Amino acid sequence: MGRLKAVQPRLGAAPSRLRQAPSTEKDRNLQRRADQPWRSLYGLARWQKLRYACLMRDGWKCQQTGVVLMGKYPAPTSPVGDHIIPAHVFWFDGRQHLFWDPDNIQSVSKAYHDSEKQRLEKSGRF
Template structure:
């Protein structure tokens, strides 16, 4: 007498090949922090003091659009202290108060990032 058993599938379940695994914003941020050590500078008391000094110097006004920076993050009119010349890990450029300006989150996240991607800032 022949016994029949359930046949095993011949194909394993395929993993999606087009979509990258979803990564949370926190995971992405931690990954960038590890690969770019200078990102930790933004978490220092020294940066917070310098940031506040720049915001006060600029009167909490966006230096590119003249928008009053009164919003709380993540509002478009929340304050971002931006490097005029991208520092790319250069501590001299990073900590230079003359290389810093107050801008709105809306300007920083759209216009400024676009300029940087095109190599114009």
Template sequence: MSKLHRLKANVAPLGPRVGFLAPGDEKDRDRVRRATQPWRAWYNTRRWKDLAQAVFVRDRYTCQRSGVICISKSPAPDSPVAHHKTPHQGDPKLFWDIDNIQTVSKAEHDGPIQREERRNPADRWR
């Protein structure tokens, strides 16, 4: 009997697709967003953390959309997220307005709210 020989692949590996992110590419996506949207750095400030905490206390750690009590730490679905009701898109007045921010659960923020924002891009980017 003769030995089997391995054949060379006839197809080259595919390059990255436009708009496609593999599960490990989230850091690259964040890097690009930080470079093109400098206001994202505001989320890392003490001022933002204090403002978000004030919103959580005001809302009694309760999701203002679903009524879920937000008692866990991220990334748990019932962890609190400070969500801008009206997208700010870099407008400091909207970003820092406590009346424009509400407590929502991470599950609500990452699910229904994100779907709504994708459906209504005009509202999202005004």
């Protein structure tokens, strides 16, 4: 009986699905803007005016904790314009108008936004 020749694989090696982590904060922000298109909107004057109007409407008070928002970034009491329904939830299903809806924006403290709100969003209970 003859020997079988080595069978060549039909498929090549699959490319890695893992990305290399960005090395600098600037690279990280560029990657986040590419993955999450709404992030670039936070730099617009339109967003800044809307955020300020919502802070004025809410009396510069955190709508979740009641803390007066008088700090300057990065202080825990610095003001944050927070989307009640997060952008990552509504952006890809055709409801981009919610980004600019004042009724979907609340004034919260940076401390609340960076801890409790993020925990709620990650758990899916926003």
